[in-house]
Each structure stands twice: as structure tokens, then as C-alpha cells.
Amino acid sequence: MGEVELKQENIVYAKSKLMLDNVMHYCPGCSHGTVHKLIAEVIEEMGLQSKTIGISPVGCAVFAYNYIDIDWAEAAHGRACAVATAIKRLHPDKMVFTYQGDGDLSAIGTCETIHAAARGENIVAIYINNAIYGMTGGQMAPTTLLGMKTATTPYGRDPRLNGYPYKIADMLAHLDGVCYITRQSVHTPANVRKCKRAIRKAFENSLAGKGFSMVEVVSTCNSGWKMSPVQANEWLEQNMLPFYPLGDVKDI
Amino acid sequence: MAEKEVKLMKGNEVIAHAAIRYGCDGYFGYPITPQSEVMETLMELKPWETTGMVVLQAESEIASVNMLYGGAATGKRVMTSSSSPGVSLMSEGMSYLAGAELPCLIVNCQRGGPGLGTIQPSQGDYFQACKGGAHGDFHLIVLAPNSVQEMHDFVADAFDLAFKYRNPAMILADGAIGQMMEKVTLSPQRPRRTEAEIEEECKSWAIFGKTPDRPRNVVTSLELRSEEMEKINLRLQAKYKAMEENEVRYEAIECDDADYVIVAFGSSARICSATVELARNEGLKVGLLRPITLYPFPTKVIAELATRVKGFLSAELNAGQMVQDVKLAVNGAVPVEHYGRQGGSLFTPDEVLQALKDKIINRG
Amino acid sequence: MKETLIIAGFGGQGVLSMGKILAYAGVMQDYEVTWMPSYGPEMRGGTANVTVILSDKRISSPIAHEYDTAIILNQQSMDKFEPLVKPGGTLIYDVNGITRHPVRKDIHVYTINATEECARMGNARLFNTMILGGYLKVCPVVSMDNVMAGLKKSLPERAWKMLPANEEAIKHGGEIIHKV
Numbered sequence: 001m002g003e004v005e006l007k008q009e010n011i012v013y014a015k016s017k018l019m020l021d022n023v024m025h026y027c028p029g030c031s032h033g034t035v036h037k038l039i040a041e042v043i044e045e046m047g048l049q050s051k052t053i054g055i056s057p058v059g060c061a062v063f064a065y066n067y068i069d070i071d072w073a074e075a076a077h078g079r080a081c082a083v084a085t086a087i088k089r090l091h092p093d094k095m096v097f098t099y100q101g102d103g104d105l106s107a108i109g110t111c112e113t114i115h116a117a118a119r120g121e122n123i124v125a126i127y128i129n130n131a132i133y134g135m136t137g138g139q140m141a142p143t144t145l146l147g148m149k150t151a152t153t154p155y156g157r158d159p160r161l162n163g164y165p166y167k168i169a170d171m172l173a174h175l176d177g178v179c180y181i182t183r184q185s186v187h188t189p190a191n192v193r194k195c196k197r198a199i200r201k202a203f204e205n206s207l208a209g210k211g212f213s214m215v216e217v218v219s220t221c222n223s224g225w226k227m228s229p230v231q232a233n234e235w236l237e238q239n240m241l242p243f244y245p246l247g248d249v250k251d252i
Numbered sequence: 253m254a255e256k257e258v259k260l261m262k263g264n265e266v267i268a269h270a271a272i273r274y275g276c277d278g279y280f281g282y283p284i285t286p287q288s289e290v291m292e293t294l295m296e297l298k299p300w301e302t303t304g305m306v307v308l309q310a311e312s313e314i315a316s317v318n319m320l321y322g323g324a325a326t327g328k329r330v331m332t333s334s335s336s337p338g339v340s341l342m343s344e345g346m347s348y349l350a351g352a353e354l355p356c357l358i359v360n361c362q363r364g365g366p367g368l369g370t371i372q373p374s375q376g377d378y379f380q381a382c383k384g385g386a387h388g389d390f391h392l393i394v395l396a397p398n399s400v401q402e403m404h405d406f407v408a409d410a411f412d413l414a415f416k417y418r419n420p421a422m423i424l425a426d427g428a429i430g431q432m433m434e435k436v437t438l439s440p441q442r443p444r445r446t447e448a449e450i451e452e453e454c455k456s457w458a459i460f461g462k463t464p465d466r467p468r469n470v471v472t473s474l475e476l477r478s479e480e481m482e483k484i485n486l487r488l489q490a491k492y493k494a495m496e497e498n499e500v501r502y503e504a505i506e507c508d509d510a511d512y513v514i515v516a517f518g519s520s521a522r523i524c525s526a527t528v529e530l531a532r533n534e535g536l537k538v539g540l541l542r543p544i545t546l547y548p549f550p551t552k553v554i555a556e557l558a559t560r561v562k563g564f565l566s567a568e569l570n571a572g573q574m575v576q577d578v579k580l581a582v583n584g585a586v587p588v589e590h591y592g593r594q595g596g597s598l599f600t601p602d603e604v605l606q607a608l609k610d611k612i613i614n615r616g
Numbered sequence: 617m618k619e620t621l622i623i624a625g626f627g628g629q630g631v632l633s634m635g636k637i638l639a640y641a642g643v644m645q646d647y648e649v650t651w652m653p654s655y656g657p658e659m660r661g662g663t664a665n666v667t668v669i670l671s672d673k674r675i676s677s678p679i680a681h682e683y684d685t686a687i688i689l690n691q692q693s694m695d696k697f698e699p700l701v702k703p704g705g706t707l708i709y710d711v712n713g714i715t716r717h718p719v720r721k722d723i724h725v726y727t728i729n730a731t732e733e734c735a736r737m738g739n740a741r742l743f744n745t746m747i748l749g750g751y752l753k754v755c756p757v758v759s760m761d762n763v764m765a766g767l768k769k770s771l772p773e774r775a776w777k778m779l780p781a782n783e784e785a786i787k788h789g790g791e792i793i794h795k796v
Binding site: 055062071072082089091094 | 277308314316318328460461462463468469470471
Binding site for chain 3: 258260285286371427428431432433434435519522523524525526527528529598600601602603
């Protein structure tokens, strides 16, 4: 089959110009790629490329800077909100966001996350919660569900041995410096669209100087969960969403 | 031209004044004795209303050093200050700063350790400051002030060196220098660099929002391909080599005709300069070699001295750290001994002289 | 000229600020100055001391092993610093709370009963300036004008209304100091 010439009026979907052509290192079925795409689209649609600075975490998304065509800093494990704080304070006109996983934002970086939120830093945290440590090979995360098997909870997470999972979104919502906390997912097209609207709202909050916003994305890690991508989406709906219900936790 | 101002100030207070006057863009810190006056003075002076400098009390030293990472990544002149236990918390961040080649200033007003230790002056962090102090092969540029005036002057020098080499710099002071008051001549106010100037100076690496005229900048210390990571390491080592060639600073007091040389830095060097006076009064030809840059260390100068003196005493407020570098420089040519006090205790000029006699001059 | 002075007593007696007034006065008089305090929790109740050096030349060590003058305001400081006064040097002490008086014969010893005098005047806050006045009477290292300028420098503006009372205290200190 030869080249098909696309007419402008026939284009119904195009990759964001801010998505770079580098081959993604994420596993097929992983939610990261979808969320990256949404962020790139929001930045492009809001015309913020020259204003936006992203902070990538330690974890699977450490290489986020390879995929979205903006300036990035890669932070030490958990410290993205501290890094973002300084950048935003020194450049109040910039749009500064962090992109962090559950280990990064809600285990090792809990302190930096909470204090940036409590100070009301005008930054956005995109929080990928897939209930597992993906990059290091599927160990227990603070968000791992009870009973869930991981490399460090081979018999399932036992609260007596491993403690309970926690919802940092609900904790952060109590803080005065926080304007917007929402929990989204990208496991269905409808949820993808909702998630994009949430990211855009968070970015708008930041530009309006309203305070700290966090978009939690309840995500799949089909490799870590040892499932096919389709099974992982089903498992997310059946197991993750009852404990991490979708919707706005705080919106002022 | 603005007139110079002579003031009586604590070393810690002076750090704050110097930061503002030398056009620092941001300070991020966490209180710890004996250096809390740095941030207290900044908050009192409210530089955000004058120069536009940002001052933020962070939730920890870990946050502080990562705020430096963020601020430095945008080409701004940023700094923090702390004391020994707090600096330990920053060590991960220092490795990242060095790995990502970010210029910034960290002031360590040392206290006695290990652990929580004491709040009294010490030089127990020499190893930490000069031998990396965190994972990976890297060096900080380390300046050791011995007066309140040098606390002031080294803020400018440290920033200049940090930006010249794109490397974190440290002022390694201690509780004595930080808490002591002396006369100091304050620099006239220099303007902070404008955004345009920063962009001009740092656009090849710093992040201020990607514009169409340049590729995106990424500040990172990560490179998973070992052959590429080795190249980065080799480049860093070449940079350190250049520092060793070009940036060594020291002060030699009465070394020209000396038979014996005391090597001491910072507050110890102040005390030992009085030891030299005591010794000369007794007719002993004693000199003092004061390394001002602890990294890069004045190895060549000491090696040269070793060809004509009879022995060295490394006088430090620790159990013997810099003495290792002195020994490496002397390379067995003449005796090298250490004399020190630990745990926050200071030595006096006469105690150092006695140690010089006991350990070097009258050794069997 | 070089004067190496230690002022030692309890935290709260104004030991560090007395040193500070003198240091500021030294600056006014164009001397080189170092003010080296003991610091930390001991400032709030334990022993506190400060070494002040005034000199017309560059000061080498801010830490001394012997002193031209010691101002001693409690027993612990007496025990620690009496032996460290240079032969021919000066020791000034407030007798209040001193159980073992100085014994050295090779130094000049003065007493000043500032604790009692302040109590009599009903203003304990003048204690340190009164002691300072006594010291300046026997060791006039800085001029009275410079001391007053130093005092003003070392006080926050809101406390300047206390300046006349302190000036009186300094003068009075010079009257109540006695050679032993």
C-alpha cells in the first residue's frame, strides 16, 4: 500500500507536538505513557512550552525528560517538591510541575510533599499511584493494597508485618495551602479525558496563584502486577478503585 | 562609588550580609546551632524587599539542599548554610549537585561530632568536605575562612568559583568563626544578575522554559549507559584537575626561613598564628602554612616546603584528618605529626607550641 | 596597645553584652577587636564567658591561654580563670556569691559590689554596665565617649531610653570599685 495523503480536514487526532519521538522505555500497557501524553497536550494547548519546567522523579518516570519537549530537572528520590519549590519561588512566572510515583511522592518524599503543600507552593504534583515499585522490580509501595503480592510481600501485604496502605491525597486535602486534590485514572477513554481536564485545571490553578494542586492518577503496572495490560485494567477497577475512589478530594 | 562600611559582626551575620551584597538570588536553610544567625539575619534584613533575593526556611536540610538543586538548575546564585549534622543530611544532595554540575554555595559552620555531638567548634568535617562526603567520585570546592572578614569575602569567591567550574562550593567554617565578632568591611551592594544575563551565561545548560531557538535543557546526573557515564566521570575529573592547577590558595606566614611548619586552617590557623609569635619569641624558626582552599589542597607548596624544613605539625580540631593530605604531600621526606583537640574543645597557642616541641622538634 | 580580657559569670548577668559594648567601643576607637563568646544552652543559666581582645595591631588568635584582665562574676569562673591571669594582670570580681576569694599576690585584685548596689538602686539590669564602669576605671582602654557610643550601638533602638541610666551606672561603677 502506498502513502496516504492526509487532508487537514480529515485529521481527527494527532500526537502533541511536544511529544518527542524517542522510543518510550515504559512497558506496553503502562499508564505512564498516557499521562505523559496528557501533560504534553495540556502544555501545548495552554501555550506554555516556554514557561513550563518539569521535575522528574526517581522511579520508572525518571526519564520523563526524554519524552516531553520542555526544560526538565531530574530530582533526587522523593525531593521533587523541594526542587520545584525553589524554581517556582525564584521564577514566579513559570509553570512548575513535578511528576512522581507513589514511592517517590508518598514514601521517601512524604516530608517534602507535605511541606510544599502546607506552604501553599504554587506548583502542581502529578502523582502516579500504581501500588508498587516498578523500576526496582516490583517491591511493596506505601500504597500497596492489603493482601497484594509484591517482591517484598511474597505472601501478600500483611498489616501486622507491613503496615497499612495510606491515601496521601486525603491527607494533603486537609492542608490550608492546598487548593486542589483530585484522584483520576487513565484505564478507559472516558477516564483519560477526565484526567486531562483535571491536569489542565491544576495547571490553571498554578498560573492563578491559588496554591498547591495534586492530580493523583490511579495507574496500572501490569509488569509489576504480573498481568496482561487488559487484565491490569480490570484488576485496577476491581481492586484499586474501591480503596482509591476516583473524583475530587478537594477543590476550592 | 558606594562607600565601604566597617561593622562589628558575628561571622554568621556576615554571611547573610555578604549574600545580599554579592547578589545572591536565593537562600534555603534549616536552623541548627551554631549557625542559625545566618537565616535569622536574612529574615531580619528582608532582602526580598530590596534586591529581590528569596529567603525560605525549609522543612529540613534535605529539602534545603534539594531547593539549591532546583534554584541552581535555573542558573540562579543560591546558597544554604548549616552545621555538621545538617550537612550530613545534605550529602546526598551534594553528590547530585556535583553530578549534575550545578553551581551553588553551602556553608558548614562545623560543630563537634560524631552524631549529635556538641554545639562547640570543631573541624571534624574535613574528610566529609574534602573527600566527597557522599557517594561517587566528586569534589566540592572548599574554602576555609579564618576571620569574619573572610566569611564575607569568601561568599563572593565561592560563587565565582562555583560558576566558573559549574560545581558546588563549600565554605567550611566552624562555631568559633561563626559566633565570633570582629570588624568587617562590607562590600558595596552589587546588583543581582538580570534574567537576560543569567540566560546569556547559562543558556547551554540551565532550565528557564524551553524557547524555540534552542533544544530543551535537562538537568540530571543520571546516565545508565556505563560507557557514557565513564565519559562524564572523566570530564568531571578533568575539571577537578583544572581546579588543582589553577585555584589553590594558601597563606604562608614566616615560612621563608622556617625550620618547622605548622599546617592549620580556619580558626585553628588563627590560633596557630599566635603560636608562631610565641615560638619566634623563643628563637624557634616556626612558620605557618594555612591552606585557604582545602580542596584543591596546596599539595605542591607543602611538597616544596618539605625539601627545606625539618618537620610539619598539622594542628586541627579533630582526631587527624588534614594530616593525611599533608603526609601525602610531604611523601615521607620529613616527619609529619598531628596535634588536635576534639569534641568541641579548642587548643590554645601555647598548647600547639608544646605539641610542636614534643612531637617534632624534640623527637628522639 | 593590646588588652586581652575575659568576662565570666552566669548566663543572664549580661556577660556577653558587656563584652559587646566594649567591643563596639573598641571599634569606635579604631582598634582591632575580637569578641569570642561561649555559646549555646549554657547562655541560658549556666556559665557564660566571652573573650574580648582590643589591639592596635592585627589580632592573631581570638582564643587566649592567659589574660591581661579577668572580670569574674561567679565561683566557677573564679576557680577557672584566676590562674589564667598574666602576672601583673588584673582580676576584678563581684563579691556576691564568691566563697573562695582570689589568693594570687602577683596580680592586681579589685572588688566591686555591683550586685548589692543594683539591688539598693532597685534596677538589676544595670549590673553589667556598673561592672563595666568599674573595669574602665582601673583599665581605661577606651574613652567614655566611645563607651557610650558602643553602648548605643549594642542596644536596639527601643532600649535607647535606658542610655542615661546606664551612663550613670558606668560612672557609679567607677566609684564603688576597690583595690584589695
